[in-house]
Every structure is written in C-alpha cells, then in structure tokens.
Amino acid sequence: MVKQVSVFLENRAGRLYDVCSLLGKNNINIRALSLADTSDFGILRLIVDDPDKAIKILKDEKFTVSATEVVAIEIDDKPGGLAGILSILNENEINVEYMYAFLAKIPEKAILIFRFENPEEVLKKLKKYNVKTISSADLYKM
Amino acid sequence: MSKFPYPIWNFHMETMDKEVRKSLQSYRLKELVWYVYDNVPFYRKKFNEMGISPRDIRGIEDIDKLPFTTKNDLRDNYPFGLFAVPMEQIVRIHASSGTTGKPTVVGYTQEDIDIWSEVMARSLVSSGATKNSIIQNAYGYGLFTGGLGIHYGAERIGATVIPISGGNTARQILIMQDFGSDVLTCTPSYSLYLAEELEKKGVKRSDINLKYGVFGAEPWSEGMRCEIEKRLNIKAINIYGLSEIIGPGVANECLEQAGLHIYDDHFYPEIIDPATGNHVKEGEKGELVLTTLTKKGIPLIRYRTRDLTRFLPGECKCGRTHPRIDRIMGRTDDMLIIRGVNVFPSQIEEVLVQIEEVAPHYQIIVDRVHNLDVLTVMVEVSEKVFSDEIKKLEMIEKKIQQEIENVLGISVAVKLVEPRTIERSEGKAKRVIDNRKI
Secondary structure: OEEEEEEEEEOOOOHHHHHHHHHHHOOOOEEEEEEEEOOOEEEEEEEEOOHHHHHHHHHHOOOOEEEEEEEEEEEEOOOOHHHHHHHHHHHOOOOEEEEEEEEOOOOOEEEEEEEEOOHHHHHHHHOOOOOEEOOHHHHHHO | OOOOOOOOOOHHHHOOOHHHHHHHHHHHHHHHHHHHHHHOHHHHHHHHHHOOOHHHOOOHHHHHHOOOEOHHHHHHOOOOOOOOOOHHHEEEEEEEOOOOOOOEEEEEEHHHHHHHHHHHHHHHHHOOOOOOOEEEEOOOOOOOHHHHHHHHHHHHOOOEEEOOOOOOHHHHHHHHHHHOOOEEEEOHHHHHHHHHHHHHHOOOHHHOOOOEEEEOOOOOOHHHHHHHHHHHOOEEEEEEEEOOOOEEEEEEEOOOOOOEEEOOOOEEEEEEOOOOOOEOOOOOOEEEEEEEOOOOOOOOOOEEEEEEEOEEOOOOOOOOOOOEEOOOOEEOOOOEEEOOEEEOHHHHHHHHHHOOOOOOOEEEEEEEEOOEEEEEEEEEOOOOOOOOOHHHHHHHHHHHHHHHHHHHOOOOEEEEEOOOOOOEEOOEEOOEEEOOOO
16 A cells, blocks of 8 residues: 555645645655645645655645555556456446556556555455555655 | 605604604603513613612613613523513514524514504605505515515505515516516615626616615615616615614615614614713714613613714704714624624634534635625634545535534535634634625
C-alpha cells in the first residue's frame, strides 16, 4: 500500500501554488497528482517522495491534510491496459472510490493509483491474479 | 389646499389634538399598569422589586419610572408566561424566531385582533388603498405576522384581498395581470425581484394595474425606494411593525412619504440611548421602545425593539397628528432580517456546535442576488471532518445545511472553507458580513 497525501483546498486563486511552492522549498518531489474539485472546494491528492515530511510541513502551515492509503498498480502501456485491470475489479465487485494514472519511467508501463474503501481486502483478492502492485518504497523512488 | 389632502381611515383618532391624545394615553397607561400588575406575575414581581406601585403612575409622563421589557424576558417566560389572560381568551398565536432557537410567542385576544385590524386599516388607507382596491398580499401567511396582519386590515377597509402569500413568482405575475391588483404588499426586496421578473417576461406596464406598494418586514433605504418606484411605476410606502407589539401596523408612512406615523393611541413610543436607558434629546437617534397601551393578550411595557430610529420634528402635511419616526436605521443587536425572517447568528452557532464534525468557526455572509437575500454560512473544515472523498465532504455540507434550514426556516448555502481563513479580528471572529446595499 502507498501513502497518499490529501489536501483540502478552497477554490481560491493561488492555493494550488501555495501547496506546490511549499513542497518545492522543502525539497519534496511530486511523483503524481490528481485534483478533484466541486464548485466550492477541491481536494489535491499527491504521491510524493517523502509523504510523512510533506504532511508535517503542510500541517505546520495549517493546511487541512490527511494521509490516505491507496493501491498502486503497474500495467502495460497499451490499448486495453486499464480495461484489463478494471474487468478484474468488476468480477470481484470491488468499488473504486477514485483513481488516477501516470506514465512511469519504466518503459512501456503505466502506474494506476486506486483508492478503495477497504484496500487490505482488495489486495487479498488481487493476489490470485497476475496483477503487479508497487510498494511504496519503489514508488517514492520512481 | 384642504387641510387633509389624502383619505384618512380613522379621522377622529389620527388627527386628534395632541393634548387630548396625551390625556387618552395617560388614562390608558394607568389602566395598563394595573392590568399587568393584576394579571402578569412577571410584571408584579418586577414592580415589587423596583419598589413601584401602579399608584405611582399618574400619567404618561411617569412612563420612565416603569421597567423595560426585553426579548430575553419573552424567552425566559416561553411560551405563554407573559400572557395576561387564560388560554380560553386567546384566539390566535403568532411567533417569530428568537435568539436561541426558541421562538418568541405572542397571543391575541379577539380585542387584540380588532386593534390590529384597526391599525392595519389606518396603514393601508394611509398607503393609498381604498375599499375599491385589489390588494395582492404577498407577505407570508403563517406564524409570521405579515400575511394575516395585512389581510385583516384589507378586509377591515372593505378592499378585495388576494391571499397569495409569498413566493411562486410566476403565479404572482399571472394574478397581477389577470386580476388587476392595484396594491402590492410584500418585502421591498421581493418587490424588486418581481419587477425584474416582470421585465424578463416582457410584461408591459400597461398590462398591470399596480399603483401602490406597502413594503416592510426588512430594512430598506431611500435609494431602494427610488428604484422600486421607477421600475414598478408605483408609490412605495414603508410599513413598520414587530410581532411582539402586534405585527405590521405599528407605524406607517402616509402618501407624503416623510417618516412613519406611529399609532401612539395604541403603541406609545419612546426613543432611548440603548447604553443608558435614558431618553435621547429631541430628534436624536436611539432605540425605539414601545408600550402596548391597549393590548390584552400579551401587554408589554417599554419593550426594547432594538431598532434604531429618531423622532421627526414638525407637523406632517397629511394632517395626521401621530408622531413620526424615521425609517429604521439599524439594530442594537446582531439580528439579521433575511427575506423578512429574523435570524440571529447564535441560532446558527447552536446548530454547528451540535454537529461533531465541524469546528464552530463560521462566518455568515449575506448578499442580495437579483434582489433576493442569500445567506451563506462558511464553515471551517477541521482535521476531524476532512475526508479526501468529495462525496463525504458534500454530505457534511448537506447535513449542516439541512439542520440550519430546520432551525431558521429559510434556505441557506453552506460552504466548507480552509481552517484559519475566516477572518479573526482581535482574536475574536467576525461572525457576520452583510454585503447588502440597503
């Protein structure tokens, strides 16, 4: 499982910049991100190389932050790659709260970040399939 | 020009010689103090504590010997503690929202309803209505006094009243055109909203018959009056009242539009310095204090309205001898009037402290969007409430919104904001930002 940093952001000019510049100044590198928004507020979801440090820094600046356990899965970067993993989730009636993807530095591979309601159980179910999950240590280094 | 250029409903009372009225007020005040002493334990106790006897009140000039009554007194005696008659004599109950979620309750005897109808009849005639008028009454009917107050006055003068109540603008416009309403009664902001909708729908001025509007239940300004009169091409008249005293019809402008005549044969006005309780100098601004000289259900002595105004000097050209007050210039407390409904920030705070997920850091923003008041409650998200799933945050927003709406009875928008973004001044949060330009 991977630790994701979630930050509550009001829909105000400059808030995303505030977070990113704070992380930059503290030498924290962003691996992947996703921004969910409503008309009033947004949630910034980040995979960084040092999540614990990032959370501490953000909290010190009074951002509302939480750590969320997510699952990172590596797939082949080819048509139908995402559909393949989703069909397995479907068969097992696993609900995806949200997900996002990025291209990894490994050639021909893509990384998917999934948030499940109960990640431990999902991981157990996925064991019998040929699904490659990525450990946090590997992901942070990417 | 005649001494009385406009129709007057109760010529005898409304143009009474001031000295004669003073004798009447003195007589009524003396009756009142004995009445409350005998029938309301709260007042008897208060008089005894202050060492005053009804005998000490020999005329209206002695009124400042009497204690004040506040909204808190009404709350402490919730719901019926200040009623002076047994419930069998009460024929009607109204209520408005109080400071702590519990409403302020008032009861009327048949005699009180008659007095109310009388002062509302005076108000409507003073505003230009006649028995031939078709009055479209768009004040809310219900516990709020606006709708039924206007209604009884309209019937009293023999006009035709359309009890359409508030809202449903499409129907208001249809009925206005088809029934030929010539008097509109509602809040001033709703009249502007109607004007806007009429323009949008392309209704021509010649398609409607409106001549007069009687507007109140919320603060408004001369600027707003100009705009209403221009856009609706009517004469816009200001009405004042509060449910504790009787409802609408405590004071009303005449067609001179030069201040509101207070019907002081029933409601005796004083203007005090809210800090000291002493009368202000002639013509100075202060808090309006009212004594119900004739009310039987829930008579109130020197009730602190928390509304700021001043007496206007001189005689009115309409010939009425009732004293005039200026339009309400503000409040001594933090009460907001939103679409005619009283809202206290403390009511919202009470809701928030009961919702465990949120910190009671909040701010109330009032805007006027398309002439309708919009209340937004900004609530700071705490670590406790924060979830990185949008739907959970939206559920919390919804929950807060519903609970506030249940308490206030009006719709609100709830916005979650980041911690510390609600401005603190001198360590204390600024709870209300009122952006309405009124």
